[in-house]
Amino acid sequence: MTLLVFIASLVGAMAIGVPVAFSLMFCGVVLMWFMGMFNTQIIAQNMIAGADTFTLLAIPFFILAGELMNAGGLSRRIIDFAIACVGHIRGGLGIVAIMAAIIMASISGSAAADTAALAAILIPMMAKAGYNVPRSAGLIAAGGIIAPVIPPSMAFIVFGVSANVSITQLFMAGIVPGLLMGIALIVTWLIVVRKDNVQALPRTSMKERMRATTRALWALGMPVIILGGIKAGVVTPTEAAVVAAAYALFVGVFIYRELSLRELPRVILQAAKTTAVVMFLVCAALVSAWLITAANIPAEITGYIEPLIDRPILLMFVIMVLVLVVGTALDLTPTILILTPVLMPIIKQAGIDPVYFGVLFIMNTCIGLLTPPVGVVLNVVSGVGRVPLGQVTIGVLPFLAAQVFVLFVLVLFPDIVIVPAQWLR
Numbered sequence: 037m038t039l040l041v042f043i044a045s046l047v048g049a050m051a052i053g054v055p056v057a058f059s060l061m062f063c064g065v066v067l068m069w070f071m072g073m074f075n076t077q078i079i080a081q082n083m084i085a086g087a088d089t090f091t092l093l094a095i096p097f098f099i100l101a102g103e104l105m106n107a108g109g110l111s112r113r114i115i116d117f118a119i120a121c122v123g124h125i126r127g128g129l130g131i132v133a134i135m136a137a138i139i140m141a142s143i144s145g146s147a148a149a150d151t152a153a154l155a156a157i158l159i160p161m162m163a164k165a166g167y168n169v170p171r172s173a174g175l176i177a178a179g180g181i182i183a184p185v186i187p188p189s190m191a192f193i194v195f196g197v198s199a200n201v202s203i204t205q206l207f208m209a210g211i212v213p214g215l216l217m218g219i220a221l222i223v224t225w226l227i228v229v230r231k232d233n234v235q236a237l238p239r240t241s242m243k244e245r246m247r248a249t250t251r252a253l254w255a256l257g258m259p260v261i262i263l264g265g266i267k268a269g270v271v272t273p274t275e276a277a278v279v280a281a282a283y284a285l286f287v288g289v290f291i292y293r294e295l296s297l298r299e300l301p302r303v304i305l306q307a308a309k310t311t312a313v314v315m316f317l318v319c320a321a322l323v324s325a326w327l328i329t330a331a332n333i334p335a336e337i338t339g340y341i342e343p344l345i346d347r348p349i350l351l352m353f354v355i356m357v358l359v360l361v362v363g364t365a366l367d368l369t370p371t372i373l374i375l376t377p378v379l380m381p382i383i384k385q386a387g388i389d390p391v392y393f394g395v396l397f398i399m400n401t402c403i404g405l406l407t408p409p410v411g412v413v414l415n416v417v418s419g420v421g422r423v424p425l426g427q428v429t430i431g432v433l434p435f436l437a438a439q440v441f442v443l444f445v446l447v448l449f450p451d452i453v454i455v456p457a458q459w460l461r
Contacts, residue, residue: 038067038070038071041066041067041070042063042066042067042324045062045063045066045067046059046060046062046063046324046374049062049063057316057317057319057320057321058320060317060320060321060323060324060370060373060374061079061320061323061324063324063327064078064079064323064324064326064327065079067324067327067330068327071327071330073330078323078326078327079323082319082322082323082326083319083320083322083323084319085322090274092193092194092197092315092318093274093277093278094188094190094193094203094273094274094276094277095190095193095194095277095311095314095315096277096307096308096311096315097274097277097278097280097281098144098146098188098190098193098277098280098281099146099190099307099310099311099314100281100284100303100304100307101143101144101277101280101281101283101284102143102144102146102149102150102307103149103303103304103306103307104281104284104285104288104295104303105140105143105144105149105255105258105284105288106149106152106153107288107294107295107299107303108284108285108287108288108289108292108294108295109288109292109294109295110143110254110255110258110284110287110288110292111136111140111150111153111154111157111255112153112157113248113251113252113254113255113292114136114139114140114252114255114256115132115136115153115154115157115158116248116251116252117139117248117249117251117252117255117256118131118132118135118136118139119132119237119240119248120240120244120245120248120249121135121245121248122135123237123240124237124238124239124240126229126234127225127226127229127234128237129158129161129162129165129167129172129237130162130167130172130175130222130225130226130229131222131225131226132158133154133158133172133175133176133179134175134179134182134218134221134222134225135218136154136158136179137150137154137176137179137180137182137183137218138179138182138186138214138215138218139255139256139259140153140154140183141182141183141184141185141186141214142186142187142188142258142259142262142263143188143255143258143259143262143280143284144183144188146183146184146190147180147181147183147184147368147402147405147412147413148180148412148413148416149183150180150183151176151177151179151180151181151183151413151416151417151420152416152420154176154179154180155173155176155177155416155417155420155421156420156421158172158176159172159173159176159417159420159421159423165234165237166232166233166234167229167232167234168231168232168431169421169423169427169431170423170427170428170430170431171228171229171232171431171434172431173417173418173421173423173427173428173431173432174417174428174429174430174431174432174433174434174435174436175221175225175431175432175435176417176421177406177413177414177416177417177428177432177435178221178406178432178435178436178438178439179218179221180405180413180416180417181217181402181403181405181406181413181439182214182217182218182402184368184398184401184402185210185213185214185217185395185398185399185402186210186211186214186215187206187207187208187210187211187262187263187266187273188207188262188263188266188273188276188277188280189206189207189210189398190314191368191369191372191398191401191402192206192207192210192394192398193273194314194318194369194372194373195372195376195394195397195398196394197318198321198322198372198373198376198377199376199380199390199394201390201391201394202391203273204266204272204273205391206391206394206395206398207263207266207273208266208267209391209392209394209395209453209454209456210395210398211456212452212453212456213395213396213399213442213446213452213453216442216446216452217399217439217442220438220439220441220442221435221438221439223438224434224435224437224438225435227434228434254287254291254292255287258280258283258284258287261279261280261283262276262279262280265279285300314369317369317370317373318369318373321370321373321374322373324374324377341354341382344386345382345385345386346386348386348387348388349447349448349450351382351386351388352388352393352396352447352450353444353447355379355382356396356400356443356444356447359371359375359397359400359401359404360400360403360404360407360440362374362375362404363400363401363403363404363405363407364404364407364408366404367404367405367412368401368402368404368405368412371401371404372397372398372401375397376397379393379397389450389454391454392450392453392454395446395453396443396446396447396453399439399442399443399446400443403436403439403440403443406432406435406436406439407436408425408429411429414428414429414432
């Protein structure tokens with residue numbers, strides 16, 4: 037009965053248009069009332085405790101790093117570098133989009149920011165070269181969701197805090213799955229692009245290629261500094277976020293000179309607005325997470341799926357299907373915050389590696405960014421690229437299928453994630 041009250045109050049609040057953060061708080065209040073333990077201090081204490089976590093400091097700094105990267109010209113130079121390398125291949129602009137998405141993912145970790153930067157620059161170029169525009173927009177959207185999987189990832193930070201899992205281990209474990217997502221998109225793109233009568237870009241000379249590489253060198257050095265610092269133990273993920281923001285600021289202002297000090301307050305304000313939304317969601321979710329534990333909801337759910345506890349692959353398959361369905365209705369962060377406290381006790385009881393589960397869980401929630409009716413990344417591509425949302429939704433279908441395929445391959449073969457992650461640790 038407690039599970040029914042939890043689901044009904046949460047879904048009911050969101051169904052009438054209550055923002056997700058307030059829906060989570062309302063859900064917590066209803067659970068308290070149902071269990072006869074209503075106390076407003078519980079709400080206040082858990083919200084304060086939710087914000088008072090050193091690890092979460094990484095979120096505002098990675099968001100700021102992404103904003104500084106776009107405003108300071110780092111994103112454009114990464115795209116220019118990718119064009120110089122593979123732009124001359126038939127279908128090369130699509131490969132450029134994925135290459136740039138992977139490189140930018142290793143810098144900012146924000147799906148929306150990376151997708152907006154890619155869409156603004158590449159969609160007009162792809163349209164001019166004769167590519168199918170909705171399909172090109174769909175490819176860019178699918179490439180954008182790699183950002184929360186390849187470190188540094190704000191999604192991994194939120195999951196790590198919620199599930200009490202090592203964020204450094206999550207970062208290292210996300211590298212191979214993120215690259216597999218990119219490879220799957222490139223293969224799918226090369227298959228579907230054969231239908232288009234496209235014009236490849238002129239082959240760049242070695243001199244031009246070296247010039248593009250030199251211009252992008254400062255931008256390409258950023259992921260090396262971030263991941264290298266974390267792997268070497270020089271910085272924690274939180275400290276790496278500060279380094280990333282400072283590095284992006286230095287390069288944008290003093291090296292590329294595209295970010296003026298006059299623009300800096302606007303960039304910081306935009307990062308602060310995004311941070312406020314994410315952090316309020318985290319604080320509100322920890323209220324409901326505390327009450328989910330107090331109400332023993334995980335044990336209630338475990339009772340329903342007890343026959344699967346001894347069959348971890350089948351259990352993972354069922355959970356991934358559940359998360360796919362939930363992801364069609366919820367954004368990435370709310371999905372993580374709502375489902376993590378419910379699913380983690382089940383995962384631990386089944387003996388599944390929490391880091392492995394975390395990577396697949398985040399991959400799955402990222403796929404939800406491509407599925408209507410919410411589909412945040414689809415809306416970003418549609419707005420920035422000025423392509424109707426219905427057309428983008430159709431264009432993304434083959435790439436969405438490729439991402440889902442990679443997800444379930446990793447469910448069937450967990451060593452693909454676990455073995456490289458152990459090596460990288």
